[in-house]
Amino acid sequence: MVEVASFRIERVEILRADGTLAAPLPAWAEDGAELVRLYRAMVLTRVYDTKSVNLQRTGRLGTVASSLGQEAVAVGTAAAMRPEDVFLPSFREQGAMLWRGVRIEELLTFWGGDERGSNWSGPREDFPICVPVGTHAPHAAGVATAFKLRREPRVAVCVLGDGATSKGDVYEAWNLAGVWRLPMVTVVNDNQWAISVPRSAQTAAATLAQKAIACGMPGIQVDGNDVIAVREVVGRAIERARSGEGPALVEALTYRLADHTTADDARRYRDDAEVSARWKEEPVARLRNFLVARGLWDKEREERLLAECTREVDRAVEAYLARPPAPATDMIDHVFAELPPAMAAQRASILRRAAERAERRSEPRGGRP
Amino acid sequence: MPTPILMPALSPTMTEGNLARWLKKVGDRIKPGEPIAEIETDKATMEVEAVEEGVLAEILVAEGTEGVKVNTPIALLRGEDEAAAPAPATAPRPAAPTPSTAAPAAPQVLRPVAHEPEIPAGVQMRKLTVREALRDAMAEEMRRDPDVFLMGEEVGQYQGAYKVSQGLLDEFGPERVIDTPITEYGFTGLGVGAAMAGLKPIVEFMTWNFAMQAIDHIINSAAKTLYMSGGQMGCPIVFRGPNGAAARVAAQHSQEYSSWYAHCPGLKVVAPWSAADAKGLLKAAIRDPNPVVFLENEVLYGQSFEVPVLDDFVLPIGRAKIVRPGRDLTITAFSIMVGRALQAAEQLAAAGIEAEVIDLRTLRPLDVETVVASVKRTNRLLSVEEGWPVCGIGAELAALMMEHAFDWLDAPVVRVTGKDVPMPYAANLERMAVPQVEDVVAAARALVGRA
Numbered sequence: 001m002v003e004v005a006s007f008r009i010e011r012v013e014i015l016r017a018d019g020t021l022a023a024p025l026p027a028w029a030e031d032g033a034e035l036v037r038l039y040r041a042m043v044l045t046r047v048y049d050t051k052s053v054n055l056q057r058t059g060r061l062g063t064v065a066s067s068l069g070q071e072a073v074a075v076g077t078a079a080a081m082r083p084e085d086v087f088l089p090s091f092r093e094q095g096a097m098l099w100r101g102v103r104i105e106e107l108l109t110f111w112g113g114d115e116r117g118s119n120w121s122g123p124r125e126d127f128p129i130c131v132p133v134g135t136h137a138p139h140a141a142g143v144a145t146a147f148k149l150r151r152e153p154r155v156a157v158c159v160l161g162d163g164a165t166s167k168g169d170v171y172e173a174w175n176l177a178g179v180w181r182l183p184m185v186t187v188v189n190d191n192q193w194a195i196s197v198p199r200s201a202q203t204a205a206a207t208l209a210q211k212a213i214a215c216g217m218p219g220i221q222v223d224g225n226d227v228i229a230v231r232e233v234v235g236r237a238i239e240r241a242r243s244g245e246g247p248a249l250v251e252a253l254t255y256r257l258a259d260h261t262t263a264d265d266a267r268r269y270r271d272d273a274e275v276s277a278r279w280k281e282e283p284v285a286r287l288r289n290f291l292v293a294r295g296l297w298d299k300e301r302e303e304r305l306l307a308e309c310t311r312e313v314d315r316a317v318e319a320y321l322a323r324p325p326a327p328a329t330d331m332i333d334h335v336f337a338e339l340p341p342a343m344a345a346q347r348a349s350i351l352r353r354a355a356e357r358a359e360r361r362s363e364p365r366g367g368r369p
Numbered sequence: 370m371p372t373p374i375l376m377p378a379l380s381p382t383m384t385e386g387n388l389a390r391w392l393k394k395v396g397d398r399i400k401p402g403e404p405i406a407e408i409e410t411d412k413a414t415m416e417v418e419a420v421e422e423g424v425l426a427e428i429l430v431a432e433g434t435e436g437v438k439v440n441t442p443i444a445l446l447r448g449e450d451e452a453a454a455p456a457p458a459t460a461p462r463p464a465a466p467t468p469s470t471a472a473p474a475a476p477q478v479l480r481p482v483a484h485e486p487e488i489p490a491g492v493q494m495r496k497l498t499v500r501e502a503l504r505d506a507m508a509e510e511m512r513r514d515p516d517v518f519l520m521g522e523e524v525g526q527y528q529g530a531y532k533v534s535q536g537l538l539d540e541f542g543p544e545r546v547i548d549t550p551i552t553e554y555g556f557t558g559l560g561v562g563a564a565m566a567g568l569k570p571i572v573e574f575m576t577w578n579f580a581m582q583a584i585d586h587i588i589n590s591a592a593k594t595l596y597m598s599g600g601q602m603g604c605p606i607v608f609r610g611p612n613g614a615a616a617r618v619a620a621q622h623s624q625e626y627s628s629w630y631a632h633c634p635g636l637k638v639v640a641p642w643s644a645a646d647a648k649g650l651l652k653a654a655i656r657d658p659n660p661v662v663f664l665e666n667e668v669l670y671g672q673s674f675e676v677p678v679l680d681d682f683v684l685p686i687g688r689a690k691i692v693r694p695g696r697d698l699t700i701t702a703f704s705i706m707v708g709r710a711l712q713a714a715e716q717l718a719a720a721g722i723e724a725e726v727i728d729l730r731t732l733r734p735l736d737v738e739t740v741v742a743s744v745k746r747t748n749r750l751l752s753v754e755e756g757w758p759v760c761g762i763g764a765e766l767a768a769l770m771m772e773h774a775f776d777w778l779d780a781p782v783v784r785v786t787g788k789d790v791p792m793p794y795a796a797n798l799e800r801m802a803v804p805q806v807e808d809v810v811a812a813a814r815a816l817v818g819r820a
Contacts, residue, residue, distance in 0.1 A: 086566065119599030127565065128598040135590055138555050142562020142570075149518065149544055149568065156562075169586070172555025179550060334600040335634045337658035340687065340734040 007213045011221035014229040017281045019289025026232045032296045038079060038227045039291060040305060042071040042284050045095035047309040048104055051317060052111060056262040062113045067092045069257030072283035073189045075099055076230025080238055081157055086143050088127040088136040088158035092189060100126060104316035114326055134164030137173035144182035155183045155241045163194025165208050178215035181246035185237045191256035196269040212249035224252030225283040328354040371426045373442035377417055382615050382667055386410040387435045388443060397425045423448050487684055494675040502644035502676055503533050506651035507571060511541055514569060517655055520547035520556060521573030530575045531611060531670055557583035561590045564606040569655060574610035577626045591660035592635030607654045609663035613755050614803055620791035625756035630662040631732040637686055638732040640664040642707035644674035646730055649684030657686060666705045689736035695723035697817050698749035701740060701766060703729040706753045706804060713809035722817055732762060741773045748779040749816050753809055758786040785812045
């Protein structure tokens, strides 16, 4: 027998679940202010998630997907990117989107069922939230192709879930990225559950990271509940891609502490005991313990931050709730880049109907049979 | 009596080829299976093998001859005992049936109407095949705009599975003429991502049949993202390739997708017939800020048409064209069916029935005005399409006539469509499954009450 190939998959762990160090800190993480920034972003994400679930439960928001317990994956990934890189999120990356400049009000507008929420003021080249599973992976390869053809030192970064790694177009995207050495980094939010299907039923592969090997790119695991490790590992992959060395896959091991979305009840298919055990590993308390131990954080600062984040979210909620509904013509105006003559009549009739309805509403009660 | 050796077809759609080289000379003894000559087309070079034993009696087509039609006798083979005899005055009929569904090899005699508002008067015209016109359109747009690039299976080194990208790799290099792995789902999604990042990709499908792997990205990603991003992110991309039946490639490789894509808001769908339209509309498609589905036809690739010699010939997407005026009925068609509709119109004219033939050219947005205006003159509509009838383009036209021309109709709208079955593999059945000229003639005669 001749061995023609072999591989090993590494896992990077820096902060232990109790907040003590398992490995030396990367140089950038010696800057306490930077760690506090990461902490603040995770707390803001959690406050936003909690609020958005409440809004859904009270009928003021559509279905939402909380990122409870996975904040470090999104925040760590975004923190590793440069502003000029392009981010392609799935529907659980609010932490990253907020970091990159999407506003809370815009996120709420989107989840409230309004396309205007995706026309955000922040990173204009970032992609809208990809709700179909994994279809943004080939898009990321396309963005990376554009960077490569235009010789721009930029990287396309996409985040998808463990379930998405079973999809054909995700594999096809990785294969293309590998063979064309595209500046593309995929972060797999391996939160162990694709709605009710556990990671063990998703693939017989020992890791998801090893799927990269078949595409000719490195795959690595990282503790996805450790924002320092995520930022470090994703950052290395991004800078490697930027320097022309090709794509990479980072499998961030984490856990979905909440339901899949507000339309799901996870208690029907997984044990409370499993979830309770996983709460001990969650990323926010872990970093807080570390910050406290380093003297960078205390109760007073924690309370101030919570109040600040709550205020920020509440202000955004007010603005979201006060936002007038989308004009009727929004339904027509973005189907094509220009209005085709055949749709002009449809647009006119929609406007007419909307005007009639408005007129009826403004009439006094009983004014018309 | 000597047996003629005929120019073989290398593929079901080949109509002619070049006789590159004779490997035997007159008087040589030939065994069955022995190569006797090399022939080439724009796609391949192959050897002609002897089927029977004998002596090469006469070479009828000299080596180096170009454009030898399929089934032309190229040599005579004499049995060993036979005395040399004069060649028959006329070539015997070929033994093997020619593929019957392919468009006739004879050049189209039908010409566009004299008044062609899109082409300025006095412009010089040049004969081009549809294949060349498509290639020229891509090359011109790639010269004009560095953001335009072509990708797909076999588009580079091999110059396209149907040789549409001939010469593009040489001129533009491998960064802009990109051979992909066999990964329709992947490269379609990648093209969409590149378009959203500001490039203008042309994605070639080897045939539209394979685009079924990728339809998620054509519809869910390309057609909907501008809408779903509230107008933030558009997708200027062209998906192109041969659509519909070619010849003898069976059910999975013969499907006609016009109504599939025309159904979807956010897409523009173009299906040209002539080389001039293929060129002008492909250039427009590449410049269009929206995703455009560009449906070509393998049988049309080799057909020649007059194309205006203009530096920048761009046609508007969304306009049909009256390719033959008439007063008795309106016939709509698109892609390869335009040729059949025009042939039918010739036959109908001989019987005193003047059909107006409209080439729809664009299926979304459909040029309803041109069709309605015509029907208001002729009061009868016959829709011809190669695809299936259910929810087809003809079904849409029938509904549109009820909405816009009901009071002008003297008879119900009639559809001539492909049979409502998967495409048969057998040649005789395949011919029956696809609308033929005689089907159009019969339907038209019935429609005007002169069956």
